[in-house]
Amino acid sequence: MMKKLKDLTQVYKKEDKEITQKKSKVIELDERDRKQTYHESGFRESTRNFGDRIALNISLKAIYAKFQNEEKENESKQIKYNEPYLLEKSEIETEIKTKSVVLDNLSEKIEERRVKIENLKQEITNIPLNPENYGIDAKKGASVKFWIGVLLLIPITLYLITFYVSTSYSAFFKKFEIGDGVIQSILDANAFTKSWSDGPLEGMFVTFIPFVFMGLGFLIHIFGEKKSLVNGFKIFALFVVTFIFDAILAYLIESNLYELSKGINSPDFDLSLAFQAVAFWGIIFAGFLVYIIWGLVFDFLMKEHAEKDKINVALNQRKANIKIERQEVEKLVSNTHAIKEYLEKLKGKVEELKRLINGIIIPVKEYQLYASEYMQGWVTSINQNLHGSALKKQELIHSCNETYMLHAEEVGSNQEVQNKIFLSES
Structure with missing residues (x-):
């Protein structure tokens, strides 16, 4: 059974090969017969017209028109000529479909x-009103409390600056005189100008010492942001340092005042006497207690600012995201325009290919083979049938050859172009 199938397959292969060979022979015979026909036609027309050059020109135009008609009616050859254009058209149409899908995707993304x-x-509009709806742990009224705290902090800050400028000048640089009152001696209205009059060192010391206390207050707030035993100890140490510094200022001022009113038998001024003096404690609490109030207000402000800052951070993030999204939209729109322009070019190419496919392709190089056969028949007739001297025959042949060359140039068969395409109007 297997042997029979094998033999049968071999028979089929043999038959296919024979069919191909027969087709090839038929094509060769058709081309040979066609050449022979053109040769005989050239011989016959030359005999009728005595090899006349004008007649040759007319005849060449006629056979070219005949060749064109034959090629137009040969559908199998026209299909073969159009195969590259059909393939290119199919590839471009596939690319158009692909690019159209890409374009649709880009439009969706935009x-x-x-x-x-x-x-x-x-969200930018709604977040300040309802931050909790967007997972933001912030108070809606934070901004109102913040500005109230600012209004309180400004006068307290001015008070501390005034107090520490005056007390530091009185403690370290002022020369007390008998007759000055206690309050007048502690709060010197001209402490700032007097310190700069005494010298730049005194002026800078008195000017910047209030900021030391405010710096200590800022550090207390920073350490208070993270609850820990170490930070708690640091905060306690800062309060102690501030209290000690205020006590030093009060002690120096009270000591200077005591020296003015000291009698012959009065003891030297020491801490025990300072603790008993009302002015000593007045100076401390006028500075230290207000300093604590300033620190609490400042801490409250910073916390309120943090609440407010949560909302600002959320708003800034969304503004940044909007900017990014707009940039992406611009890129996508730019890509969309580029693809649309490319699609228009592809569609134009398809239309051009359609015109080529619907047009007629004339193989002018192939025509040259048949035209040369016609010319050979024409020349053969001149040599065989025309009476006259050999010189006249040669002159006529030369003249006819010139006519043939002009014809070949006119139809383009003497150029490198293989085919000439007659485009359809639609």
């Missing part, structure tokens, strides 16, 4: 990003 931008804008 629309999605535009919707996202609108949503972000809506």
Whole structure:
């Protein structure tokens, strides 16, 4: 059974090969017969017209028109000529479909990003009103409390600056005189100008010492942000340092005042006497207690600012996201325009290929083979049938050859172009 199948396959292969060979022979015979026909036609027409050059020109135009008609009616050859154009058209149409899908995807992405931008804008409007709806742990009224705290902190800060400028000048640089009152001696209205009059060192010391206390207050706030035993100890140490510094200022001022009113039998001024003096404690609490109030207000402000800052951070993030989304939209729109322009070029190429496919392709190089056969028949007739001297025959042949060359140049068969295409109007 297997042997029979094998023999049968061999028979089929043999038959296919024979069919191919027969087709090839038929094509060769058709071309040979066609050449022979053109040769005989050239011989016959030359005999009728005595090899006349004008007649040759007319005849060449006629056989070229005949060749064109034959090629137009040969559908199998026209299909073969159009195969490259059909293949290119199919490839371009596939690319058009692919690019159209890409274009649709880009349009969807652009629309999605535009919707996202609108949503972000809506969030920017709603977050300050309802931050908890967006997972932001912030108080809606934080900004009101913040500005109230600012209004309180400004006068307290001015008070501390005035107090420490005056007390530091009185403690370290002022020369007390008998007759000055206690309050007048502690709060010197001209402490700032007097310190700079005494010298730049005194002026800078008195000017910048209030900021040392405010710096200590800032550090207390920083350490208080993170609850820990170490930070608690640091805060306690800062309060102690501030209290000690205020006590030093009060002790120096009270000591200077005591020296003015000291009698012959009065004891030297020491801490025990300082602790008994009302002015000593007045100076401490006028500075230290207000300093604590300033620190509490400052800490409250910073916390309120943190609440407010949460909202600002959220708003800034969304503004940054809007900017990014807009940049992406611009890129997508730019890509969309580029693809649309490319699609228009591809569609134009398809239309051009359609015109080529619907047109008629004339193989002018192939025509040259048949035209040369016609010319050979024409020349053969001149040599065989025309009476006259050999010189006249040669002159006529030369003249006819010139006519043939002009014809070949006119139809383009003497150029490198293989085919000439007659485009359809639609």
